[in-house]
Amino acid sequence: MSISVVLFTSDLRLHDHPPLRAALDGTEWTVPLFVRDRAVDAAGFAVPNRLAFLADCLRDLDTGLRERGGRLVLREGDLVDQVGKVAAEADADEVHMASDVSAHARRREEGLRRALEAEGVRLHVHDTVTTAVAPGAVTPAGSDHFAVFTPYFRRWSKERLRDPLRAPRTVRVPEGVGSDPLPVRGEVRGLSEGLAEGGEEAGRTRLTAWLRHRVSAYEDRHDDLAGDATSRLSPHLHFGTLSPVELVHRARRAGGPGADAFVRQLAWRDFHRQVLASRPDAATADYRARHDHWRSEREAGEDIAAWKEGRTGYPVVDAAMRQLRHEGWMHNRGRLLTASFLAKTLYVDWRVGARHFLDLLVDGDIANNQLNWQWVAGTGTDTRPNRVLNPVAQARRYDPDGGYVRRWVPELAEVAGRAVHEPWRLPDDERAGLDYPDRIVDLAEGLTRFKRARGR
The missing domain is CATH 1.10.579.10 (DNA Cyclobutane Dipyrimidine Photolyase, subunit A, domain 3)
Known part of the structure; x- marks a missing residue:
């Protein structure tokens, strides 16, 4: 009996999910896994608003999996350790996950690969899960990334995107793999009062309404502060409840100047990822130093x-x-x-x-x-x-x-x-x-x- 693990990270959806599709196509049983990584907490990124939105996303993902006969396995701790433990408990042959560009994500991937290979488990990392065009797929002559958006966008626009994948009909999860309880938004303190709802269902509902009723005016009104005419899809892109590949395809089908302007914003998102993939230190250091002597936090x-x-x-x-x-x-x-x-x-x-x-x-x-x-x-x-x-x-x-x-x-x-x-x-x-x-x-x-x- 062949078994795989799908590690969800910032791709909390069932529609258009290449790692999940590859796992389901290649093995009889699949363990959908999310790990609350303590390294994220230690780095100060586990803030209330994102924790609450994440709780919504995980519950929605679990609901979608249960509707298909499966369930989400949740663990908390060191990600490499927890993935290894789940793979051992399930007697899995392989692990599938999405690629990412941050320095932390790349270190995590390499550590996970080494740990799994030592146990005879294969790690498969999939591109174009959190981006429409993979970082490094388009590069200028003499460099590993584009430093200016306009020439990047010209090349990006000519790339043929893969076709979006349907959500699976059935997910079979083996017995005996335990899970921690799912988090609850109501247990998170210090939230912004008007925080939006998370989860794939909420994201897809918002996307459909946006494309049907509002995208046509986007080019003219996206800077209108009072009009609130932007898509508000960025939280769903961040948590991966929506696929950027699917968004580009659907916007292009909608057509028109507004949809074109929206696609351009999705390209900006990919642009920043290809910069960070090549220059991970840009998360904290100046990409192009101007020799600033900023006012100190004490002074200002x-x-x-x-x-x-x-x-x-x-x-x-x-x-x-x-x-x-x-x-x-x-x-x-x-x-x-x-x-x-x-x-x-x-x-x-x-x-x-x-x-x-x-x-x-x-x-x-x-x-x-x-x-x-x-x-x-x-x-x-x-x-x-x-x-x-x-x-x-x-x-x-x-x-x-x-x-x-x-x-x-x-x-x-x-x-x-x-x-x-x-x-x-x-x-x-x-x-x-x-x-x-x-x-x-x-x-x-x-x-x-x-x-x-x-x-x-």
Whole structure:
């Protein structure tokens, strides 16, 4: 009797799952396994919002497996040890898993391969499970990765994607392999109040509705802060409840400028993964150093605290930071302008902001988060490293009527029109009646400080 183990990591779904399909096609019995890796906890990545979303995902995955005659096996501890124990308990011949790009994931894969091979168990690692195009599948002449998005996207767009795989009808799990209890969202403390629901079913429902009703307007409205016209699928991509391969196929079938713009965003996600695969140190080190001498956390402590709490005195910045705290998610345009404000207007190390985002974002992803922060800070792949996003100009352009600001900064709800973006310009009697802080920095002063620091 041949038995395999499928190790789920950031691919918590049944639809379009190459490791699961390979295991089911190659063996009679399969053990679907997820390991709560203590190394993730030790590194500080097991934060409440992601733990709660993960609990939803695991319960939904277990439900889907039980509907097919199977079940999810959950273990907690060192991943290599736990996979080895499950393989031994099941007398498995092979283990299947998805590839990943972070330094931790690659060390984990190599350690697992060595441990399994010592026991005569084969490890099969599958690409294009968490990306549409595998890192390294397209490369420029003379380099192992693209450092600029546009030429990468041209090559990426020409790649022929594999066909999505159907969810299995039957999963047969051998008896005798024990499981820890599944986690429950309600047991997680410190959640964002508006945290979205996790799980493949929720993700597929959102995807279908998005493609049917809203993607057509995406090109024109994806930066509309008040309109909330983005897909909000990033948490499902992070946890792998949706397949990027399937998303690209379905968006292309929908067609039109909005779908094309959406596919471009999926390509950005793959772009960051191919950068991190080749430069794993970019998770913590500047991809392109600008010899910055950032203000220390001690020196800038009050400014950092005001930025985190959404009380900088710049309404659109504060609105975005409050959305992050309330939902564990932030509009993409908000991410760009809040990051620019911290790294360039306040001249604080991008790593401070990236860590805060990872503490709260349900879609907190090393490749996307760290490399987007570097892009904004000008130490990453941006070809215009000294650009500074003016929060007032950004607000006027992307929240022209102030609806986004009024939603998240209720202290300014009664301020009429575009004046909501510059409350410091209100008449003194109106300003005095607002329970809203003064600006922590003048934009001109912040810009001068940044230019001087960059030798401009």
